[in-house]
Amino acid sequence: MQKSFLNIFNSILGSIREPLLVLDSNLRVMDANPSFYKIFCVNPQETVGTLIFDLGNGQWNIPKLKELLEQSLPENTVYNDFEVEHTFKNIGTKIMHLNARRIYREPNHAPLILLAIEDVTEREYYKRHLEKVVETRTAELVTARQEAEKRKQTAETALSEIKRLKEQLEEEKAYLKEEIKLEHNHENIIGKSDALKYVLYKVEQIAASDTTVLILGETGTGKELVARAVHGFSKRKKRALVKVNCAALPSNLIENELFGHEKGAFTGSNTRQLGRFEVADEATLFLDEIGELPLELQSKLLRVIQDGEFERLGSSRTIKVNARIIAATNRNLEQEVRQGRFRSDLWYRLNVFPITMPPLRDRIEDITLLVDFYVKKISKRMGKVTGIIPKSMMNTLQNYHWPGNVRELENVLERAVINSSGPKLHLADDLNKPFAYLTKSQQTLETVERDYIVRMLEQTHWKVSGKNSAAEILGLNRSTLRARMRKLNIKRP
Ligand SMILES: Nc1ncnc2c1ncn2[C@@H]1O[C@H](COP(=O)(O)OP(=O)(O)OP(=O)(O)O)[C@@H](O)[C@H]1O
DSSP states (O other): OHHHHHHHHHHHHHHOSSOEEEEETTOBEEEEOHHHHHHHTOOHHHHTTSBTTTHHHHTTOOHHHHHHHHHSOOTTOEEEEEEEEEEETTTEEEEEEEEEEEEEETTTTEEEEEEEEEEOHHHHHHHHHHHHHHHHHHHHHHHHHHHHHHHHHHHHHHHHHHHHHHHHHHHHHHHHHHHHHTTOOOSOOOOOOHHHHHHHHHHHHHHTSOOOEEEEOSTTSSHHHHHHHHHHTSTTTTSOEEEEETTTSOHHHHHHHHHEEOTTSSTTOOSOEEOHHHHTTTSEEEEETGGGSOHHHHHHHHHHHHHSEEEOBTOOOEEEOOOEEEEEESSOHHHHHHTTSSOHHHHHHHTTEEEEOOOGGGOTHHHHHHHHHHHHHHHHHHTOOOOBOOHHHHHHHHHSOOTTHHHHHHHHHHHHHHHOSSSBOOOSSOOSSTTTTOOTTTSOHHHHHHHHHHHHHHHTTTOOSSTTOHHHHHTOOHHHHHHHHHHTTOOOO
16 A cells, blocks of 8 residues: 555656655655756766755755755745755756645654755746846836937927027017118118218228227218118128117116016016027127217126127026127217226227218218209109209208208208209208308317207207207207217207
8 A cells, every 4th residue: 555655656756847856854865756867967876865965966055955944844834936046067057946845754654855846947047038128128218218308408408599599580570670660771872972982992891700890970971871881791691780779778778678688677577588689699780879878888788799798687697699799979989988988998899990981071072962862762752853953052052061961961852852842952941051150160060060959959949859850950860969969068048
């Protein structure tokens, strides 16, 4: 009975594909199945009767195994899937799951240990390989995510740059619309005098470079036309000539106009606004009436001209721009510097390439051409046929002093066209009177100018701006007239 049971037990052992060992309580091998011999490349002779730790010259002395079997196998306890990794000299590294169970041999109930060894090397290697793949893929995913994050940030930066450029274009568009409303005179510069030819020669000489240009000359001599010509011949001509009239606004508003502001920079600033410097980036900025710029803003302007850097109002972020500067003034800046009203360092920065516009009275040979040009233009606009200019009238126009220069001539001619009912032109103004008593040696230009402005103010009952005002008669912007009044200390009595 006992014998037949052992036979059955042995045939069960033999049919199990998993390596199996029967150990006695000393961990001596009592039996092993063929699978054990095959997998671990040992034979029954060297196995049976040997302590498992001595097997294969002590290769089985796996401390973990001993510990498990000796100490951790109390009665009726089963230890499953105890994983052991061991390198055998003859078969290399094996990863094994050990399942140990206490069994008893009758009739004396001798304790034995049934040790099942599952060889999971391949499965474990595959698992480890998969884990490695997962780890690598996770690392790749993390890198890819970081890359995507970086790209997102780059895209966001690009987007905000596009937004800024869009804002700049919108500002430029709005600015150009305003310019169109102001009906800018884009005609050519009329004149054939040597003085004017010299000016045009200087314009051609400097236009292509990025050099700062300072245009000097009395009011109405065509400084803005020259500024437009410099820009028009430059490589920046595809962009707008952005203009700021430094006399037109009080100090804080000019600062805002020049440098822009952030949303919430001051009460009522609900949106961010780009300043003219930003709008003129890669284009040209025309600073008209630069002599009127308040001292406190002159240092800020100097910094932009020198370093191309500034901050919007309400922001500490420095903005860099590349704007070509053209400035104009009817003031004597050297004198302004001497009197402490204009910073000398700014004056040196601006006075790199000065162009002086000659007053109209010093180029009377241009008057015939200008009269001809403007009479035709004004008549066409008014739908009149006026065109005959009597010689005596031309003499009068050529002898007149023209303190308001070409702008004044334009206004005189406009009134003349209105005043004429037939083809022959009749002047509406008396151009002989105001200066009949003058000779250049008797009075300075400043006194003449002062007297003339006072006379026009008196004549218009001190109406400075609007229809039939002194500014209109003098052919001046109201801001220019106000600036002249301040400078010449003209006050209403
Ligand atoms: N040579 C010229 N040919 C044609 N028009 C001219 C000429 N010079 C000036 N003008 C005209 O005279 C007017 C005044 O010119 P502009 O505004 O350029 O003068 P300005 O010197 O800049 O004056 P301000 O100092 O008052 O700003 C404009 O309408 C301009 O078109």
